[in-house]
Amino acid sequence: MTTITVRAAPGLRVPMEGMPRRHITEDTAVAVSDSAYYRRRVADGDLLPRASDKTTTKAATAKPAPKTAKKKEA
Structure with missing residues (x-):
C-alpha cells in the first residue's frame, strides 16, 4: 500500500x-x-502533506539570481 507523510x-x-x-x-x-x-x-x-526532502533542501538552499549590471548606453 502507498504511504504519504503528513503532519497536523x-x-x-x-x-x-x-x-x-x-x-x-x-x-x-x-x-x-x-x-x-x-x-x-x-x-x-x-x-499538511510533507514535501519530499529533496524539494525542501533545494528550496532552502536556493540562492537568488545574481543581479545583472546595467549596460551603459554610449
Whole structure:
C-alpha cells in the first residue's frame, strides 16, 4: 500500500485512522496509508502533506539570481 507523510496543521491534533486515542501532531511528520480518510483530512486542511526532502533542501538552499549590471548606453 502507498504511504504519504503528513503532519497536523498548527494548533491541531488529528486522530489516526482506526486509533482515536492516538493523534498526529504538528511536532512530528508521520507516514500513514494513502487512504480516503487521510486524503480527506489533507483536503480539509487538518493535515499538511510533507514535501519530499529533496524539494525542501533545494528550496532552502536556493540562492537568488545574481543581479545583472546595467549596460551603459554610449
